Amino acid sequence: MATQPQPMQRPQGRSARIRYQVHRAVIELLEDRTIDELSIPLVAERSGVHQATIYRRWGSIPVLLNDLVAAGPARTAPLPDTGTLREDLDAYAIAVADSLAGPLGVLMLRAAVSNIPPEPDRGPSAILLERTRQLQDMLDRAQARGEHPPSVDELLELVVAPLYFHALFGKPVGPEHARGLVDRLLAPPATRQRGKAAPRARRGPTRAGPAATAPGS
Amino acid sequence: MATQPQPMQRPQGRSARIRYQVHRAVIELLEDRTIDELSIPLVAERSGVHQATIYRRWGSIPVLLNDLVAAGPARTAPLPDTGTLREDLDAYAIAVADSLAGPLGVLMLRAAVSNIPPEPDRGPSAILLERTRQLQDMLDRAQARGEHPPSVDELLELVVAPLYFHALFGKPVGPEHARGLVDRLLAPPATRQRGKAAPRARRGPTRAGPAATAPGS
DNA sequence: CAACTAACGCAAGGTTCTTCGCGTTATAGT
DNA sequence: ACTATAACGCGAAGAACCTTGCGTTAGTTG
Numbered sequence: 001m002a003t004q005p006q007p008m009q010r011p012q013g014r015s016a017r018i019r020y021q022v023h024r025a026v027i028e029l030l031e032d033r034t035i036d037e038l039s040i041p042l043v044a045e046r047s048g049v050h051q052a053t054i055y056r057r058w059g060s061i062p063v064l065l066n067d068l069v070a071a072g073p074a075r076t077a078p079l080p081d082t083g084t085l086r087e088d089l090d091a092y093a094i095a096v097a098d099s100l101a102g103p104l105g106v107l108m109l110r111a112a113v114s115n116i117p118p119e120p121d122r123g124p125s126a127i128l129l130e131r132t133r134q135l136q137d138m139l140d141r142a143q144a145r146g147e148h149p150p151s152v153d154e155l156l157e158l159v160v161a162p163l164y165f166h167a168l169f170g171k172p173v174g175p176e177h178a179r180g181l182v183d184r185l186l187a188p189p190a191t192r193q194r195g196k197a198a199p200r201a202r203r204g205p206t207r208a209g210p211a212a213t214a215p216g217s
Numbered sequence: 218m219a220t221q222p223q224p225m226q227r228p229q230g231r232s233a234r235i236r237y238q239v240h241r242a243v244i245e246l247l248e249d250r251t252i253d254e255l256s257i258p259l260v261a262e263r264s265g266v267h268q269a270t271i272y273r274r275w276g277s278i279p280v281l282l283n284d285l286v287a288a289g290p291a292r293t294a295p296l297p298d299t300g301t302l303r304e305d306l307d308a309y310a311i312a313v314a315d316s317l318a319g320p321l322g323v324l325m326l327r328a329a330v331s332n333i334p335p336e337p338d339r340g341p342s343a344i345l346l347e348r349t350r351q352l353q354d355m356l357d358r359a360q361a362r363g364e365h366p367p368s369v370d371e372l373l374e375l376v377v378a379p380l381y382f383h384a385l386f387g388k389p390v391g392p393e394h395a396r397g398l399v400d401r402l403l404a405p406p407a408t409r410q411r412g413k414a415a416p417r418a419r420r421g422p423t424r425a426g427p428a429a430t431a432p433g434s
Numbered sequence: 435c436a437a438c439t440a441a442c443g444c445a446a447g448g449t450t451c452t453t454c455g456c457g458t459t460a461t462a463g464t
Numbered sequence: 465a466c467t468a469t470a471a472c473g474c475g476a477a478g479a480a481c482c483t484t485g486c487g488t489t490a491g492t493t494g
Contacts, residue, residue, distance in 0.1 A: 012491075012492095013490075013491050013492095014440095014441070014442075014489085014490065014491070015440085015441065015442090015491085018441085018442075034279075036277065036278070036279050039480080039481070040481080040482080041480075041481065041482090049442085049443095050442070050443050050444070051481090051482085052442080052443075052444080052445095052482095052483080052484085053441080053442055053443075055482065055483075056441085056442085057441085060253070061253075062251075062253050109385070127386070128386040128387070128388070156379075156382065157375075157378075157379040157382070157398070158374075158375070160382065161374075161378040161379045161381070161382035162373075162374040162378045164378070164381070164382055164385065165373065165374070165377070165378035165381055165382065168326070168381065168385075169344065169345040170345070171345070181374070229461075229462090230460070230461055230462095231459080231460060231461070231471070231472075232461085232470085232471065232472090235471085235472075256450080256451070257451075257452085258450075258451065258452095266472085266473090267472070267473050267474070268451090268452085268473095269452090269453080269454085269472080269473070269474080269475095270471080270472055270473075272451095272452065272453075273471085273472085274471085274472095
């Protein structure tokens with residue numbers, strides 16, 4: 001599963017410049033276009049790089065997108081180190097939410113989905129593994145400080161998964177939502193109002209309105 | 218956000234038949250092809266429907282996929298009515314997990330992703346709206362029986378989102394996982410072992426192994 | 435600094451996709 | 465049964481995409 005199309009025998013200088021130009025052009029184009037409206041001739045024109053070059057190096061839009069995503073993990077969500085578990089989680093969750101809200105988040109999702117059916121490989125995608133590693137580090141630090149962090153799985157399922165879910169299906173993604181998820185992860189309510197709302201609250205007014213529910217329903 | 222391209226002024230008879238043929242062709246083609254390799258001429262040939270017809274009715278592959286997914290909610294996860302909230306939730310969660318494990322699940326995800334940035338519309342996708350409605354019905358029934366169901370948002374974030382997340386990133390999706398998520402939703406632990414595993418258990422041996430964690434990690 | 439060659443630019447040619455006008459078919463309404 | 469017309473089939477024209485061979489540029493090596 002080569003994310004990079006070629007081992008790249010001459011990776012510095014012009015090649016790197018071209019690659020950057022092309023990546024940048026894709027990002028720019030995605031500001032006001034759907035991924036499906038993307039095409040190599042378009043990227044070529046926008047980037048100033050010739051079509052043939054792009055076809056030779058990447059071959060297709062999916063491959064190009066994959067390469068772009070793989071190239072910029074630092075661009076999406078750097079892992080924080082604030083000294084407190086809660087602040088770390090907050091910062092991370094908000095960073096993920098931000099990255100998902102932007103055009104690059106969509107890209108990441110798309111790339112992840114693109115990698116589902118090609119092979120019966122079934123291993124977790126590279127993005128997830130990377131993210132898992134980051135999170136594990138964060139939790140390990142908390143443990144070392146004497147805190148009692150949740151497991152990575154809990155973090156993924158209670159915080160990251162809902163964020164991706166919202167991004168996937170067009171539900172709003174924002175800092176308040178992210179913080180609410182962290183709250184739920186860290187402070188599971190002993191007694192719960194079963195029939196009512198999610199465990200939001202804490203940390204001031206989160207703009208009340210349940211903008212999460214479908215309006216058209 | 219019209220899921221159906223047109224209000225369809227003549228929805229029965231030939232139109233319905235054509236639509237079915239085209240949908241079927243798409244599903245067949247996806248057995249051994251990537252979505253990116255899909256094209257309208259291809260679908261036309263396979264289905265026996267003329268290109269121009271498909272172009273006129275759907276216009277593009279993403280729209281067609283969206284229509285296909287929206288047309289088959291019954292095909293994926295019918296909403297159960299067992300008489301108990303827990304059994305309803307279990308059944309539903311398992312059904313979702315099953316549908317995600319199959320090829321159509323990938324399709325749904327894919328279609329959802331493709332539809333993210335079409336417009337600054339930002340409304341939740343049709344699939345989600347449909348599913349939200351189903352779930353709301355289920356919860357309403359529970360409430361009418363005197364039970365104390367969670368909110369739809371909680372259900373979505375604690376059960377559905379993790380399932381989709383796993384499917385998205387190639388983590389294993391199965392009945393045990395689904396049931397575990399329902400457990401977490403219905404029985405939030407009053408006292409929690411913070412540093413350790415998620416609230417599994419209950420309902421006998423679910424084949425122990427925490428198949429949730431990435432194997433490559 | 436000079437030779438080597440990977441990677442790019444260019445332009446032409448082939449392929450596939452998309453649109454359009456017109457005639458035909460079959461559904462909805464009377 | 466009969467009429468009106470939405471929806472489909474057909475074929476061709478136009479546009480967009482993709483490939484390929486050759487000359488040029490610019491990293492890399494000695």
